[in-house]
Structure formats: C-alpha cells, structure tokens
Amino acid sequence: MGIETTYRDALNQSIEEEMLKNPEVFIMGEDIGRYQGTFKVTRGFVEKFGSRQDQYNYRILDTPITECGFTGIGIGAAMAGLRPIVEFMTMSFSILALDQIINHAAKVHYMTNGEVKCPIVFRGPGGAAKQLSAQHSHSMDGWYAHVPGLKVVAPATTLDAYGMMKSAIADDNPVIFYENPGLYTLKGVIPEDQNFTVPIGKSQILKEGKDISLIGYSRMTQVNLAAAELLAKDGIDAEVVDVRTLLPLDTETIYNSVRKTHRAVVTYEDWRSGGFGAEIAARIQEDCFNDLDAPIGRVGGLNVPMPYARNLELLCIPSEEDVVKAVHKIG
C-alpha cells in the first residue's frame, strides 16, 4: 500500500500536510504563489491556503527578489516562534543570503545560550539542472555542512524527501534542505500515514554488498545505485550507503559498511576540491584506517564553473561511469 508519486510531489504533499496541521508553518520565497514555484514544489498552495494578494494571509508569501532581506525576515519570524519554510529559487541564490543564514540563523541559539530558538527550513534545488550554466548550478550542501548550528539534509529518494521534510519542519534548529533538481521527477511510493517521518541524522544502506562501499547523498546516491548495477556485471558486489544527512553525519552507518567491505569510494556532485566528500573520506581514514584494504576513492564534480554547452556540462557532473572508473582505480 502507499501512494505513487514523484520527489517533487512528495515534497509538495509533505509541506501541505504540515501546513494544514500547524497554522504557524508558512512558506515564503520568490514566485512560490501564483507562479507555483520555479520547480513547481508549491503547486496548488495558493488555492488551498490563499495568498497575500487576496487578503491578509501570509501563509503563502511571494517575496521580492531580495534573498538576504526575506531570509532575514524569515529568521526573525522563527525567533518569534513561527516555523517558516524559505524557498530559494535555486540554492545558488542562497549565496545572497549567506550572511543571514550563517551569521544570524546558525548563531542565535548559541549566542543566547539556548534562550532563542530558530525553527526554520531553507530549501531549494542545489546542483546542476540542465544547461543553467555557471551562476545557477552551485551545490551549496558542503558549504552549509561546514557551519555548526545548521543541520543539512540531502535526501536521495522520494520517500525520504517526504519523510525528511516533515522532520525538518518539526526541528527546532535551522535546517538546510537540499534538493537536487535532477531528482524532482524521480518516482517513488510514500505511505498514507501522514505521521510518517524519516529522522534527521541517520544514513541508510540502499543496496547491500560485500566488496566495496559507494558512499554518497542526494542525486549521487542514485548514480551510485546505477554504478552498482554496472559493477555487478564485472562481478563486483557494491554496497550503496545513502548518507542522507550531512550535518549531523551518521558516521556509524558509514563505518559499519566500510568495516564490512574494506573499500570505499565517496561521491559528490560539488566541486571535487574541498567538497563534503573530502570530509567523509577524512573521517573514514581517521577511524577505519586499519579496516581499509585500499585507499579511499573520491569522485566529485570537475573543478570548473559550470559550462553551458551540454557536452561540457555532462563532463563536469559525475556519472555512474566515473564511479565505476574510481572503483577500478583503487583496485
């Protein structure tokens, strides 16, 4: 039993259900109302909840194109106890709001020694979509996962998108909810039980294997699953570890997998140099060195601004072939 849906619609349904349950949950962002969001995650919300243009109703709040300002207003509202969801049209635009997210949202709980909470979700597509080129293709996940005070989730499946959004909205801390645009049309099944949640901070094994651990998150988990199928043809039984949450990082699940397979390749779409996969690889090296039979492999995006031409763009984004190559390289 369950409902067949897509990653996009699972997010839509999850947010809608939480907004119906709790009048203090609202969503704000550029063109999320009548326009229904650039990636249509907020489709149908204006009809259900009304819009600011019709009445004094702030639940579906179309904002001016001023990311820093509206993010700050959302954070202030969260400090007063509301539970805002801030949509960034793309995570690339959240760069304009970094001061508000890092200097304000991520700091207020510590600077007040716990007196002021900041229950807010920052969500939107991050990573390459299709030929959006250099300024619209940033993976901001690793940048945010660097910041104490934030939680960062990057679900790879439709079920997790649904369940983790519920956890993010319920969380009393600022949560970055990273949605790779390549996942929006991914199909999946979600439960009929509206109280279903997927906890923040727990990784999962999506495919068991004994020869090597492919460790990734968000769209790269799907790439790793495809790579595992290719590897099977070569007789290599890969285990796919879906990290799901970058901060806090569930190292136990990752370590247990590495201790079983004795080999690991970490994959991420962000620029290879200094990306979050490097952090995962470093932790495995620190804590599982004696369990490893080979160096840890790493697959990341090319260290270039995203080019427009489709052939160059595809070259930059790691594919299942790149993952397979990395597996063979570490031997």
Place this chain on the structure above:
Amino acid sequence: MANKADYKITESAAELEEHLRDMLFIRHFEEKCNRVYREGKAGGYMHVYIGMEALAVGWMKAIRKGYDYVITAYRDHAHALLLGTPPVAVLGEVMGRSCGTAGGKGGSMHIYDPKNGFYGGWGIVGGHVPLGAGLAFAARYRGEDRVCLNFMGDGASNQGVVFETLNMASLWDIPCVFIIENNEFAMGTRLEYHASDKELWKRGLPFDIRSERIDGMDVIQMKRQATEIVEWCRKEQRPAWIEVMTYRYSGHGAADNDRQLYRTKEEEDLAWTRDPIARLKKQMMELGYLTEEKYDAMDEELIEEVEKIYIEADASPHPEPDEVYDNIYSDMKPEMGH
C-alpha cells in the same frame, strides 16, 4: 526637526526623576564597562552608550515592556538594562562570566533577554534589521498588536539589506519602528563621508513609509514623540522610519582610544553642551523638582550601585570548559574535538 525648543513640561516630578535616574544609571554603568575593559576584565569589542542615553530611555518608556519586541546592534547594554535585564547579568556577560545573559558566550555585543522582549545584541552592521522586521511580521501573522523597535546606527542605514527590509515592511504592512541612532559617525567615518544625503530620514520615503527626523538629546521630547509613533504603528499596523539625532561622547568601541583621528576636541566640547543628562537636570532645577544636593546624592547612590553590580558580576566564575558545546543546537552536540 519636529522638535520645538520651547514646550511646556507637563510630566510629573516623579516621572522626570525616573528619566534622570535611568540616564545617569546607564552613564555610570557604561563608564564602569570602560574601566572594566581597561583593566583587562573584558575583551573583544565593546561599545558604550555614553551621550545617547536619552534616546533609549525615551523609546523604552514608549513601549509595553516584555510584550513589544526590541532588537538592536552591538551598542546594546542600555536597551537591555532599560527593559529590565538584571544589570549583573549584563555586566557579567560583558565580562564573559557564567552569570551573564548568555552564560559568557555572547559578550558585550550579544546581550539577549527574550523574556523581557529583548532579541539582541547583533554584530553585523545592518544584519539584524530584517530580523526585527521578522519579529514584527510574526506579530502581524498571529494577529497580535505587538510592535518591534528596530534600532540601528547611521552606518547601518547604508546596508543593502536595510533597503530590502524597508521595501518588504511597507509591502507587507509590518508594524516595525526602524530607529536610526544617528550619532554622526559610522565608527570613525563622519556622516558626510558615508552618506550621499545626510538627511537619512528621507530614506523611508521611497518605500511609502512614515519618515521623520527627531531630536534624541532631549529625553522629554524623545519619550513623547516615541510614544506617539509607537502607538501610531500599533494602530495603523504600518512601519515607521525614524532618524534620531544624537551623539556619542565615547569612542566607537573600547578599542577606539584616539578620537582625534576623526573629530576635534572642540567638536566634542560643543557636543557636551547638548548633554541630555545636564539638560534634564537644568530643566528639573528650573521647575524646582531638583536641587544640586539631591542630584549629587542620586549620583553617588548610582555609582555605589554600579560598584555593587560589578562586585557581584566579578564573583561569578567563567563558564565551565564542557559548556563550549552546549546550545549550538537545541537537541544535539556537534562533532567534538580538534
């Protein structure tokens, strides 16, 4: 300026005495902070309110304390004290002690007391301005009649996010009073060197926001005008943008020990003739509400009170090492260790 030099004082002797006491207390408290810093018992950045007392006193008497929201930048001791934060907790925070408002984790720039409506205490110039609008937005969202006093310096009024916030505050009918504490300097940069038009009050006009410039060196007028503006904002559910003219006699921060780099001694002497405390003292004496002896006694009493506050704060320990991981999150600790 909306103020008139001559006006009839209708406030009671008791009310004026409270104004005087509040301003004097802040001045002595801030002078003590300066000494504590010089003695090495406080560090980092510390900014005192000496010269600007009438401004905070006037506005804090205009709101419903503990109900309305107040937020400001890093020159924040006075706002907290006037809202009812225990002075020992304020000075303790300045000194990085566990009795401080944030247990020593915030410091002088980050004083908070949400139970009394005080939401900081922020260090990025202009960065807190959208937060204040967000607090007021929450009130509007819930249909409450709280307002937010959103203080910033003249330097902050140049930040892009402030203009972004004004646009949304007007667009969404947010009951927020934006108050520019114009003390004529953005750190050491004089107003005419940082603002293309020195009349900062005009910056609210393009957003269809009620915009005014008023005098912040006269506590009686300050309180009267603040009260009118706050109640207008509450009733109309609209923002206001108010430039309040003031002056800080102290340096920008405790580390600013050569004010002659950016202003002359003569200019400071002239500014001292507008001292809000001396002004109220004179007004009260003319009305027969105060004598030199009574003033001196009050002065002595407040100096002693501040000294007691210091002794109590100084007795408080520094935070325990294992507290370093506390309250980064509401429900977990981060990865530990170096």
